[in-house]
Structures are given as structure tokens and as C-alpha cells.
Amino acid sequence: MLLFVRTAEAGKYKQSPPDGIEPSTLRLTAARSNQLSYGGTSTFLSIIVQIAQYNLISPLQIPESRILVIGLDDAGKTTLTQRILQHMGQPSKTTIMSTVGLETYEFKDKIAKDKSTYKLFDLGGSGRFRSLWEVYASDATHIIIVIDSTDKGRIFVIRDEIQTMITKIKRANQKILVLANKSDLPNAVTHDKIVNACKFDGVLREFQIRGLNCSALQDTDIEAVVDFVKSK
CATH class of the missing domain: 3.40.50.300 (P-loop containing nucleotide triphosphate hydrolases)
Known part of the structure; x- marks a missing residue:
């Protein structure tokens, strides 16, 4: 089951990072109003509303x-x-x-x-x-x-x-x-x-x-x- 994250800024869903991508190459960000759902169906997950969204970034931006x-x-x-x-x-x-x-x-x-x-x-x-x-x-x-x-x-x-x-x-x-x-x-x-x-x-x-x-x-x-x- 895929984990999707909708960010408050973008309002779009992104999949969790694909296999083979190391966590050390990812930026981890979160917003208090993040909403999470499984398979695109809204689920009550208030206890983890601030889990990070993974975004690939250049090392120069770290x-x-x-x-x-x-x-x-x-x-x-x-x-x-x-x-x-x-x-x-x-x-x-x-x-x-x-x-x-x-x-x-x-x-x-x-x-x-x-x-x-x-x-x-x-x-x-x-x-x-x-x-x-x-x-x-x-x-x-x-x-x-x-x-x-x-x-x-x-x-x-x-x-x-x-x-x-x-x-x-x-x-x-x-x-x-x-x-x-x-x-x-x-x-x-x-x-x-x-x-x-x-x-x-x-x-x-x-x-x-x-x-x-x-x-x-x-x-x-x-x-x-x-x-x-x-x-x-």
C-alpha cells in the first residue's frame, strides 16, 4: 500500500520515495497541516499529521x-x-x-x-x-x-x-x-x-x-x- 502525502503548500499528492533511493539523499520537510491518506483515500491519522514529505534536492541546497x-x-x-x-x-x-x-x-x-x-x-x-x-x-x-x-x-x-x-x-x-x-x-x-x-x-x-x-x-x-x- 502506497503512502501519499499532501503538503499544505502544494496541495498535491506525492508518493513516498522509490526503492533504491537512500534517505541521506532526501530532504525531509513537514507542515502542521499536512494530510495523509493511504491509496488516495482519506484516513484519520491525526497522531502522525507531521510525518515528513520526501523531496529530492541538490546537495548544494542542504x-x-x-x-x-x-x-x-x-x-x-x-x-x-x-x-x-x-x-x-x-x-x-x-x-x-x-x-x-x-x-x-x-x-x-x-x-x-x-x-x-x-x-x-x-x-x-x-x-x-x-x-x-x-x-x-x-x-x-x-x-x-x-x-x-x-x-x-x-x-x-x-x-x-x-x-x-x-x-x-x-x-x-x-x-x-x-x-x-x-x-x-x-x-x-x-x-x-x-x-x-x-x-x-x-x-x-x-x-x-x-x-x-x-x-x-x-x-x-x-x-x-x-x-x-x-x-x-
Whole structure:
């Protein structure tokens, strides 16, 4: 059964990419008002309204920095994304809602007046979307793994998901940030303890890995995250 995507801009249906085309050659975009249907028949798929549309593009059009924000649901990914946008002079949302599927942002740093181009992917963290992480991670230059540092019961869930993703992605010298979010709360675990408990030093040994604590909600230590995003 073919998957068709109708974009809000084009209003036309396009098939999913043909066999033999590698994900790394594709641009992944999405709009909140995307409508999906199977075989051309409308289907109620509200939980995946932001799944990406695949479009072939020239390598010259690919943004210099491609940032993937991943993590389990309720880890604070979308709040973090909005903070990053704010700190780089971009419009941001005042009302934060959990991402269902995918949100994408393409921009330049208006604060530093940097000519570099950035594309940020805020990818949903519920179970059915985690299989998409590997597709985006293969093309990313920077990967931010957002972990709810107060949710000790699910720290090993994110460990297992990251291990699965790492075995499947194309390695391209990606930089990885392990971010212990919600550090303002009294029961938060620090990033170094999370890295040690999950053995990320071993799992991610082939990548440039860094750890940070932050509170996206309180806008604490976000500048360090932005420095990571801007790192070359």
C-alpha cells in the first residue's frame, strides 16, 4: 500500500520515495497541516499529521548545520527547540504543545548575524516515531538527545532506543549532545550520571559526544546548547 502525502503548500499528492533511493539523499520537510491518506483515500491519522514529505534536492541546497532533537515523549524537546530559536533570534511559540510527528525550522542566526544556515528537526518521541530517528540521524550534523532527568524509570528506555538507532545510522562524524533536561527540579539526575548509567561513552564512542544539564522551561543553560548547535 502506497503512502501519499499532501503538503499544505502544494496541495498535491506525492508518493513516498522509490526503492533504491537512500534517505541521506532526501530532504525531509513537514507542515502542521499536512494530510495523509493511504491509496488516495482519506484516513484519520491525526497522531502522525507531521510525518515528513520526501523531496529530492541538490546537495548544494542542504543547510550547513542539520540539528536533530530527539528523546522520549515529555522529555521537553519542543520547549528546548523554542528556546534555541529564541536565543538565535527566531520567532518562537508562546504556547508549547508536544510535537506529534515532526516540526522543522530552517533559519540563520540573527543574533550573531551568522551567515551559516541551520535546519532543525524536532521529532516526536512516542513509540511509533522512534523508528524514524535513524533516518534523520544519518543526515544530521548535530544530534541532541533530550532526557527527562527526573524520569529515572525511563532512562534505560532511551538508552535502548539510542543503541538501536546507532546500529542503523550512517556515520558521518555527527556531534552528539546528551542533555539532562529539567535540572531545576530537586530529584533531577545529572548528565554525567546518565551517561555513566547508560554507558553512552561506549555506545557513542564513534561520535563526538558531550553532556550538559539544562532546564528548557526555566531557560537555564540554554546558551551552552546554542553553542553546541553552532559548533563546526
